[in-house]
Amino acid sequence: MAHNVVKNPFTYSDVDELPLETKDPDSKVKANMISARDFNLWYGAKHALKKINIEIKKNIVTAIMGPSGCGKSSLLRSINRINDLIPTCRTEGTLLIDGKNIYDSKVDVDDLRRRVGMVFQKPNPFPKSIYENVSFGPKIHGVTEKAELDSLVEKSLKGAALWEEVKDRLNDNAYSLSGGQQQRLCIARALSIEPEIILLDEPCSALDPIATTKIETLMRQLKDSYTVVLVTHNLQQAARVSDMTAFMYIGEVVEFGNTRDIFENPRNELTENYITGKFG
């Protein structure tokens, strides 16, 4: 392919905390966490995901990128079945988490969502206090003891690198926080239920560059304990944060592999055109 002709516009120099060599040290040997097998999704008559086959590995950051409307968010929202909330949405094929098909009729969707946390595009804290936002998840899953809730709230806020900023104002309304803090609060909220997977749907698209940097740093830390799946339309972000990258186009996964390979040696012309900015 033409990758020799067009110079890759991305240097990895902005990956400051994480040297390039360690970006995907052993992704090949990590276990599969999420597997889509001929997975299809429709909104009414619109075929939004076409025969998706993808293996997302444990404890790494996997980025899904592609132009608007390519189905990247639909794929992400299928992993915790939040798409079920859309009445016209229907699926076909299988989506496995830990080898179990989450679209099986016996699956308890509430339990699935407890195992798969999600952070949305626009920060969406509940109109409650910071403390109540983070304790909401544990509470609905039966934690009632104050001491246990307190420690979960602290642990989650620390995990989202927000504790130092809010520890003295836990009873303030969540909307008194800045946009970047709100998004980290939403990450803390997702961590509070101790999930195995964290889905992030363009988590920085509403944030300024400084807040974005903070969240990106956080994402790289999260993969030690969680399997992270990130949807982004921001190429640099995918390059900076992820270990593996999938490129989607009109409902299909065009290319999927190690982030470095995707950005430096794209095998598909569409991927290359997208990465070099010929369309977007």
Added chain:
Amino acid sequence: MNSNNTRRYITGRLVLAVGIIAVSISLLSLTILLMDSFTDGLKYLDWGFVTSYPSRFPDLAGILPALFGTVWVVGLTAVFSFPIGVSAAIYLEEYAPKNRLTELIQLNIANLAGVPSIVYGLLGLGVFVEVLAMGRVVLAGALTMTLLILPVIIITSREAIRSVPREYREGAFALGASNWQVTRRIVLPEAFPGILTGTILSLSRAIGEAAPMIAIAALAYVRFVPKSPFDRFTVMSIQIYNWINMPRTEFRDLAASGIIVLLIVLLAMNSVAILIRNKYQKRGVG
């Protein structure tokens, strides 16, 4: 550019003028109505008026039974209609499958809100007074009023529930909350002020309604105060209507006094409701 700006300026001014005229008309008619009621009504309006029974002597006549009747009917109506209406709204918004049947139900509720109130009065007379043999008692009146305002409560509560941002629901569902947990802990607290506003407006309508009560409340002089839901009663709107129909002008002045008492009760109820609503709104934000 310049002529365009001029046109925009003129349009803006025109809209403002139309708005001011519209507001003035409604304010003016309200003022005239109030002034008329007050000039006629103040003559008889004293503590005795509020604590006396109706009489054939205007100086001795009072509104006590009607006042108690209204408080009884509206109070019971609130007790019946609020839980039923809000539950129906929750079901329709959060649980009902989005299909033809649900659409049909919704359409019918909207239609019911437009049915003339006298029809509800006759329905109440037929069902509660006759078939269920309650007689013309407070309970029958309250149940009739409940039927009358339920559609409005359901519609306004649904609007309030629907206005809760989808992001809150998604955020809660994404944490593994069940449908009821999302409804109970996220949706209802947010929708509560709106639901309350709808309920208050509906109850205010119920206070002033005379038509549905004509068939059920006692029309003649009522010289007793209802002590339970199973007592006979009259309401203020009916009492006012009676006085207006009297041949002597003094009774029309009594009607004006009755209107003032009705307005005071209405205002008191609305203020209490607004206080409750503000309290919840503050809790929501701060």
